[in-house]
Amino acid sequence: xxxxxxxxxxxLHAQLKWAIRVAVATGRxxxxxxxxxxxxxxxxxxxxxxxxxxVYAELEQAGVLETxxxxxxxxxxxxxxxxxxxxxxxxxxxxxxxxxxxxxxDLGFTAxxxxxxxxxxxxxxxxxxx
Amino acid sequence: xxxxxxxxxxxLHAQLKWAIRVAVATGRxxxxxxxxxxxxxxxxxxxxxxxxxxVYAELEQAGVLETxxxxxxxxxxxxxxxxxxxxxxxxxxxxxxxxxxxxxxDLGFTAxxxxxxxxxxxxxxxxxxx
Amino acid sequence: xxxxxxxxxxxLHAQLKWAIRVAVATGRxxxxxxxxxxxxxxxxxxxxxxxxxxVYAELEQAGVLETxxxxxxxxxxxxxxxxxxxxxxxxxxxxxxxxxxxxxxDLGFTAxxxxxxxxxxxxxxxxxxx
Amino acid sequence: xxxxxxxxxxxLHAQLKWAIRVAVATGRxxxxxxxxxxxxxxxxxxxxxxxxxxVYAELEQAGVLETxxxxxxxxxxxxxxxxxxxxxxxxxxxxxxxxxxxxxxDLGFTAxxxxxxxxxxxxxxxxxxx
DNA sequence: GTGGTCTAGACCACG
DNA sequence: GTGGTCTAGACCACA
Numbered sequence: 417x418x419x420x421x422x423x424x425x426x427x428l429h430a431q432l433k434w435a436i437r438v439a440v441a442t443g444r445x446x447x448x449x450x451x452x453x454x455x456x457x458x459x460x461x462x463x464x465x466x467x468x469x470x471v472y473a474e475l476e477q478a479g480v481l482e483t484x485x486x487x488x489x490x491x492x493x494x495x496x497x498x499x500x501x502x503x504x505x506x507x508x509x510x511x512x513x514x515x516x517x518x519x520x521x522d523l524g525f526t527a528x529x530x531x532x533x534x535x536x537x538x539x540x541x542x543x544x545x546x
Numbered sequence: 547x548x549x550x551x552x553x554x555x556x557x558l559h560a561q562l563k564w565a566i567r568v569a570v571a572t573g574r575x576x577x578x579x580x581x582x583x584x585x586x587x588x589x590x591x592x593x594x595x596x597x598x599x600x601v602y603a604e605l606e607q608a609g610v611l612e613t614x615x616x617x618x619x620x621x622x623x624x625x626x627x628x629x630x631x632x633x634x635x636x637x638x639x640x641x642x643x644x645x646x647x648x649x650x651x652d653l654g655f656t657a658x659x660x661x662x663x664x665x666x667x668x669x670x671x672x673x674x675x676x
Numbered sequence: 677x678x679x680x681x682x683x684x685x686x687x688l689h690a691q692l693k694w695a696i697r698v699a700v701a702t703g704r705x706x707x708x709x710x711x712x713x714x715x716x717x718x719x720x721x722x723x724x725x726x727x728x729x730x731v732y733a734e735l736e737q738a739g740v741l742e743t744x745x746x747x748x749x750x751x752x753x754x755x756x757x758x759x760x761x762x763x764x765x766x767x768x769x770x771x772x773x774x775x776x777x778x779x780x781x782d783l784g785f786t787a788x789x790x791x792x793x794x795x796x797x798x799x800x801x802x803x804x805x806x
Numbered sequence: 807x808x809x810x811x812x813x814x815x816x817x818l819h820a821q822l823k824w825a826i827r828v829a830v831a832t833g834r835x836x837x838x839x840x841x842x843x844x845x846x847x848x849x850x851x852x853x854x855x856x857x858x859x860x861v862y863a864e865l866e867q868a869g870v871l872e873t874x875x876x877x878x879x880x881x882x883x884x885x886x887x888x889x890x891x892x893x894x895x896x897x898x899x900x901x902x903x904x905x906x907x908x909x910x911x912d913l914g915f916t917a918x919x920x921x922x923x924x925x926x927x928x929x930x931x932x933x934x935x936x
Numbered sequence: 937g938t939g940g941t942c943t944a945g946a947c948c949a950c951g
Numbered sequence: 952g953t954g955g956t957c958t959a960g961a962c963c964a965c966a
Contacts, residue, residue, distance in 0.1 A: 746965035
């Protein structure tokens with residue numbers, strides 16, 4: 417489900433945190449979905465349970481997950497973000513988009529290829545019926 | 547020249563090592579190019595000189611760089627790197643795409659909206675002849 | 677410096693987190709001030725170092741503290757908060773003020789007494805030259 | 807009637823126990839008053855009935871409440887509580903004051919501004935004859 | 937010597 | 952059985 421690379425110098429908890437954020441952003445995890453229990457995830461990833469718990473706690477503080485005491489951990493609604501104005505959000509997205517296109521260009525990809533990559537990513541999850 | 551993010555949980559030396567390898571792989575650094583001195587790089591990145599020295603030493607041992615005493619540090623590899631780089635580049639693009647979608651989601655945008663933004667930006671660039 | 681009550685059912689890390697926030701809010705800790713090292717604080721409070729480290733990490737994520745790798749942990753500037761509009765902030769403060777007066781009234785204090793309590797708190801730190 | 811905050815790290819049962827004790831100490835609950843049934847309270851607070859039952863049982867053992875089988879749960883103490891409450895009230899006010907200052911600081915206000923806001927609110931209330 | 941990561945394992949709060 | 956807290960102790964990254 418989520419993969420952790422022990423040889424990657426990035427801390428385990430940071431890898432998992434990022435993996436969950438990506439899963440939510442790409443729609444592989446949807447609002448209300450339940451995540452594996454802390455202990456189950458720990459077994460799956462061959463990691464200590466505390467490490468997983470830390471990740472869930474941080475993502476809860478960040479508003480991505482929601483934990484219900486004694487029940488489990490769930491994906492939370494997509495925030496809508498702190499009532500920041502429409503314009504500000506739009507401007508921020510524009511910056512991200514430019515950065516993406518520029519960095520892809522540095523790797524030798526055209527804008528079309530960079531966009532195609534995203535489309536593919538998105539179609540993958542839809543054809544999987546997730 | 548190289549960018550280091552102090553808030554990224556990835557160790558500084560790993561970030562720098564990766565940045566140099568990418569620069570070599572994409573041709574931004576070519577065989578024989580001289581790198582900044584350890585101390586200059588440390589100042590530029592606001593990092594301890596020991597950290598930079600450690601990176602140079604490891605990359606020298608890996609055959610990527612070459613240190614000539616009293617002269618400087620230079621790029622050694624390149625040939626085989628670029629040949630093997632199709633998969634590398636594809637993987638790097640995939641990482642960028644995931645980052646873009648996730649950060650857009652943090653702003654409250656769906657994947658569809660994030661992609662639409664790119665289409666728009668691309669058209670703007672083209673009509674401006676950029 | 678900071679006090680933790682082991683009999684209080686509130687988790688130790690939550691108590692410490694709150695104590696630091698209060699110290700910053702009342703001015704007992706000022707921007708740029710250095711906090712005790714993780715291990716020193718742990719000894720002072722007779723608590724495990726991990727517990728203190730967790731608190732520092734959470735307060736860093738919350739923007740209250742700033743840690744410089746290998747150097748120490750410091751109080752950060754007072755945010756100015758996410759560019760939320762002047763009106764919104766003012767309205768939020770107004771809500772807090774009303775709640776404070778109401779809850780103080782529930783305890784049998786007049787508005788004057790409630791305000792006096794804050795004045796006293798503030799003068800204490802100033803006469804201490806902190 | 808009683809407020810419980812699921813995001814407060816303090817255990818739910820401790821929050822509820824405290825809330826009832828405060829209600830008794832400030833006279834909002836008086837000797838002989840009947841409390842909601844365990845199940846009703848559980849529904850009101852969106853908490854498990856076991857949690858409420860545990861609180862009632864502990865407060866009964868502490869002499870604050872009294873359970874009459876098949877009838878309900880009633881307030882028992884009060885007398886000594888109110889006598890000893892000067893320090894209690896003062897301490898409670900101090901907690902409220904700290905919370906006010908800290909939350910105001912989170913909004914980017916200084917202690918002085920937070921106090922000024924109270925002065926203003928107070929004058930408004932008085933001129934409105936509230 | 938500073939903070940950060942990770943593990944192992946005990947015990948608590950909640951449903 | 953779920954997540955949360957806390958401890959003890961090892962090792963790493965950084966200055």
